[in-house]
Amino acid sequence: xxxxxxxxxxxxxxxxxxxxxxxxxxxxxxxxxxxxxxxxxxxxxxxxxxxxxxxxxxxxxxxxxxxxxxxxxxxxxxxxxxxxxxxxxxxxxxxxxxxxxxxxxxxxxxxxxxxxxxxxxxxxxxxxxxxxxxxxxxxxxxxxxxxxxxxxxxxxxxxxxxxxxxxxxxxxxxxxxxxxxxxxxxxxxxxxxxxxxxxxxxxxxxxxxxxxxxxxxxxxxxxxxxxxxxxxxxxxxxxxxxxxxxxxxxxxxxxxxxxxxxxxxxxxxxxxxxxxxxxxxx
Amino acid sequence: xxxxxxxxxxxxxxxxxxxxxxxxxxxxxxxxxxxxxxxxxxxxxxxxxxxxxxxxxxxxxxxxxxxxxxxxxxxxxxxxxxxxxxxxxxxxxxxxxxxxxxxxxxxxxxxxxxxxxxxxxxxxxxxxxxxxxxxxxxxxxxxxxxxxxxxxxxxxxxxxxxxxxxxxxxxxxxxxxxxxxxxxxxxxxxxxxxxxxxxxxxxxxxxxxxxxxxxxxxxxxxxxxxxxxxxxxxxxxxxxxxxxxxxxxxxxxxxxxxxxxxxxxxxxxxxxxxxxxxxxxxxxxxxxxxxxxxxxxxxxxxxxx
Numbered sequence: 001x002x003x004x005x006x007x008x009x010x011x012x013x014x015x016x017x018x019x020x021x022x023x024x025x026x027x028x029x030x031x032x033x034x035x036x037x038x039x040x041x042x043x044x045x046x047x048x049x050x051x052x053x054x055x056x057x058x059x060x061x062x063x064x065x066x067x068x069x070x071x072x073x074x075x076x077x078x079x080x081x082x083x084x085x086x087x088x089x090x091x092x093x094x095x096x097x098x099x100x101x102x103x104x105x106x107x108x109x110x111x112x113x114x115x116x117x118x119x120x121x122x123x124x125x126x127x128x129x130x131x132x133x134x135x136x137x138x139x140x141x142x143x144x145x146x147x148x149x150x151x152x153x154x155x156x157x158x159x160x161x162x163x164x165x166x167x168x169x170x171x172x173x174x175x176x177x178x179x180x181x182x183x184x185x186x187x188x189x190x191x192x193x194x195x196x197x198x199x200x201x202x203x204x205x206x207x208x209x210x211x212x213x214x215x216x217x218x219x220x221x222x223x224x225x226x227x228x229x230x231x232x233x234x235x236x237x238x239x240x241x242x243x244x245x246x247x248x249x250x251x252x253x254x255x256x257x258x259x260x261x262x263x264x265x266x267x268x269x270x271x272x273x274x275x276x277x278x279x280x281x282x
Numbered sequence: 283x284x285x286x287x288x289x290x291x292x293x294x295x296x297x298x299x300x301x302x303x304x305x306x307x308x309x310x311x312x313x314x315x316x317x318x319x320x321x322x323x324x325x326x327x328x329x330x331x332x333x334x335x336x337x338x339x340x341x342x343x344x345x346x347x348x349x350x351x352x353x354x355x356x357x358x359x360x361x362x363x364x365x366x367x368x369x370x371x372x373x374x375x376x377x378x379x380x381x382x383x384x385x386x387x388x389x390x391x392x393x394x395x396x397x398x399x400x401x402x403x404x405x406x407x408x409x410x411x412x413x414x415x416x417x418x419x420x421x422x423x424x425x426x427x428x429x430x431x432x433x434x435x436x437x438x439x440x441x442x443x444x445x446x447x448x449x450x451x452x453x454x455x456x457x458x459x460x461x462x463x464x465x466x467x468x469x470x471x472x473x474x475x476x477x478x479x480x481x482x483x484x485x486x487x488x489x490x491x492x493x494x495x496x497x498x499x500x501x502x503x504x505x506x507x508x509x510x511x512x513x514x515x516x517x518x519x520x521x522x523x524x525x526x527x528x529x530x531x532x533x534x535x536x537x538x539x540x541x542x543x544x545x546x547x548x549x550x551x552x553x554x555x556x557x558x559x560x561x562x563x564x565x566x567x568x569x570x571x572x573x574x575x576x577x578x579x580x581x582x583x584x585x586x587x
Contacts, residue, residue: 008323010296010458015483038459039294039490041483079344079386102385103364142493145430145462156366171296171458173424174322178380194545196301200323207424226545248511248536255481255512 001279002165004184006208008200010171012190013220013244018168019045020260021188022133024271028279029163031134035154035180036170037123037147040137044257048135050128056138056150057119058101063092067114074105074115096120097145123150125158134163151179159183164279173203181208186278187215189238193226201229205236216241216278242274286444287472287572288437288452290319292495294487296458298477299507299534302544304455305329306551306561308414311568313449316412317440318419319433319467320457321405328547332410332417340420340435342404342428343384346377352396359388359397380425405432409439416443430462437467460494468495473571474502475531475564480515488519492526502528503567505560509533531567532560 005018022032034042070087082098109115123140140147169180191197222243253263318326360368367381389397404426456467478488543550
């Protein structure tokens with residue numbers, strides 16, 4: 001089973017919740033997967049032993065100017081403007097940051113062997129374990145524009161659904177989040193009870209509904225006074241499945257990389273029940 | 283040569299206080315265009331209460347569409363598509379719009395001419411008036427791609443407004459992370475304010491986003507929010523800043539006041555004195571960094587104490 005933890009707004013506690021879920025599922029053959037590839041932080045809390053770190057590459061074109069006829073077919077076909085051909089100067093230019101690795105240039109090139117594809121690293125996939133919990137992390141190289149291929153690489157090749165996967169998403173509602181949620185069986189939406197949290201939760205719920213996923217809301221930093229989330233939960237038909245109290249102590253231990261279920265052992269039971277409810281439903 | 287400066291507030295990690303800081307700065311900076319570049323989870327409008335909103339559709343990428351009447355089911359598009367966007371349901375070929383990146387390879391390859399590329403509206407951008415100045419923001423349709431190009435549109439509109447109104451600054455609320463929308467938010471700006479918090483996660487993300495500013499040759503300064511929740515980690519941030527030669531513009535203490543004002547959608551710097559002082563300090567740093575001169579007067583009526 002694939003449980004994604006998402007939020008819309010950043011800093012609401014995705015990593016806090018996902019690492020806690022993983023820690024309380026240690027006896028369930030569980031793997032924690034960090035797909036917040038732009039800013040992966042799960043390893044801070046789980047302190048995994050990394051056994052393998054492999055570069056993740058995309059295939060990008062390399063043009064052999066001795067074979068190129070400078071016909072510009074590749075540059076004209078490339079909708080991302082990653083290629084420029086200068087026929088008078090007999091020069092070709094490639095802008096790797098713009099390339100989506102779609103292969104259209106190779107496909108349209110009429111000159112034999114002028115465009116070949118070479119691997120280009122955009123990030124790393126690190127795997128290992130933390131005690132009984134499996135650990136997988138995607139880490140985008142700084143300066144790379146999109147983590148989507150890396151996320152796709154992990155969901156396609158590392159997640160088989162035989163085990164329980166707790167998947168930490170990036171914030172927002174755009175393409176990396178879609179890619180992370182696409183294969184999920186259940187989405188845990190972490191929010192905080194203020195207008196920012198509510199606004200971004202609504203956007204994420206729109207996405208979750210569009211993708212047809214089951215979801216539940218975790219209200220973090222709950223001061224017990226605000227009812228905005230309860231009202232919205234009723235209106236949207238998505239249950240509030242857990243509340244984490246507002247506490248400066250939680251924030252302090254979080255700041256030192258201590259998982260919530262360790263700093264507040266009382267939460268362990270709540271997370272176990274939550275997980276039981278989610279996995280039992282399916 | 284433009285005669286205004288662009289300042290972006292970024293963080294790497296989400297939830298460190300970018301939006302609160304941007305709005306508070308806008309409240310005291312005279313003559314500023316305000317832009318929200320966090321297009322997939324925009325929040326600045328909640329504090330700014332925009333009026334007279336003008337919305338414009340934003341057309342992003344094209345995605346492929348298969349005409350089933352012409353499709354012969356040869357499967358070539360499905361074999362060629364590297365984004366696994368072509369699906370077959372009940373013998374019918376169709377394209378998953380979320381997966382399609384719009385490269386057009388399938389259209390070029392289709393022997394039956396059954397595939398067309400169709401432009402998609404992926405969001406909307408808005409211009410509006412606020413008490414604090416002209417405001418440009420956007421809303422990406424949840425799940426859409428091209429957040430980077432929508433950010434570029436927001437910045438373009440903000441710059442246009444800056445020229446029209448002849449103002450000195452464009453203040454941009456950036457998105458979290460280090461990917462395409464962040465890159466689009468910071469490339470070519472005059473100053474990046476990096477808001478961080480003294481947590482292991484905050485520090486890890488600070489390092490990555492700082493590397494990104496280096497990548498684009500953007501000058502930066504650090505603001506440590508809620509610095510007093512972990513003095514040891516705050517020292518680590520300060521050591522990092524010293525090592526990299528980045529100034530720490532201000533340290534903002536943790537305060538319930540800020541949380542409560544945000545929960546009422548009110549601008550916290552007007553009530554929370556610690557924040558107001560820090561924001562003034564940041565503004566002075568902005569002045570010396572961008573104009574190398576004595577601070578201009580603060581906006582009248584802003585930052586009520």
